[in-house]
Amino acid sequence: MTTSQAAVGDLALRHLDAAYSLGRWLLGNEHDAADAVHDAFLRAARSADSYAGGNGRAWWLAIVRNCCLAKLAVRGKDRRNIAIDQVTTAQGQDAADALLAHSDVEEPESHVDDAQRRSRVARYLQDLPAEFRETLILREIEELSYREIADVLQTPIGTVMSRLARGRAMLQRALNPTYPEETKRGL
């Protein structure tokens, strides 16, 4: 390993939890997540010399995400697992509406205990179209800035903003059926 590879390795290990968590949410299981992160680690080390500085965490998470997408493409069995790039926003919206339609019949909030609630939240998040899910995870859980998220997803920052707004609205509606229908907010 060269010096730059060692530096990239350190960077990756420092943000290993973030990487694994992203992989876990994108791929849905531990084994694939660990595999994808391992692949990403090797890929990052190989392209260490091309890393031009800048935000290291975003660079590393972008590689992790690409490795996850590659895994998803291979898997490609059901609709939810289509590579994110192939899901247009319109399709994503249909999928979300179909999924979220069930939420109206859920028990009222006060009757569910903590464990149920936990699995419910995780399920709703898992059921969101991947493009919204990953944006929400990076913002709300990994606490990345819009710019960093745009770097990880390799999309314009405006797309990050609109996905975040849509994703939040969908999730809010799923968690709370009385939440008003999504209003157009110009995003």
Add this chain to the structure above:
Amino acid sequence: MDCNAARELLPFYFDDELDRATSRNLETHLDGCADCAATLIELDALRRTLREHAPRYAAPQALRERLQSLLPKPLAAQPRRMPRRWLAIAASWLLAFAIGGATVALLRPQGAHDEDQLARDLFSSHWRALAATSPVDVISTDRHTVKPWFAGKVAQAPVVQDFAEQGFALLGGRIDYVGSERIAVLAYRHGQHLIDVFVLPQTNAAAIGRHVQRLGYSIDPVSLGGQPAACVSDMDEAERSRFAGLLGEARQ
């Protein structure tokens, strides 16, 4: 700002992506608009729900170890690539440059290291004070405000005396760290110069035995009414020795 504008900006405000002026405008609107404030609270509730119930997964230890093993071993475990003698010479040069006194460094490497560390701490504290809005935490009106302020904050309360009449006005005091020790710092002003007097613990007192200069600033070992101390400033030599004389005669 009306509600429509506020609604558009809310997510950016919530995500810390809004500039300060716009944030302030929005806050003014939020103060008077319960609906928009409620939207903000909903955003916050969603975030808290996610952080609580959709936790971040921690990487399995096995994965971490597997990746760690791909990295090169820590330096200490690697075979030396350079001849030892060359290393020793390079190291002594570095040391010599660092303190600006080559002879001392070569003769007393351990002492020189302590001195270097202490000098670095003192200089950086002084430079931080210069860059800060105020170089002191407690402002002096007379020595009776400064001395009691230190009580209980540091092991050794300093001798405090104002030399305003002699041209060195006491500004006040602050606490800083030297190594891991909290020490008292007195700040004086002389013309345009800011002067910091660091009260040194006995353990460190011996480390600064002489004048050290860096980037136009100097450290001089002084006695603060009998207490070992170090004076940091950018004054010229005559002023420094005059001030050192005053400090030496300081009395409670």
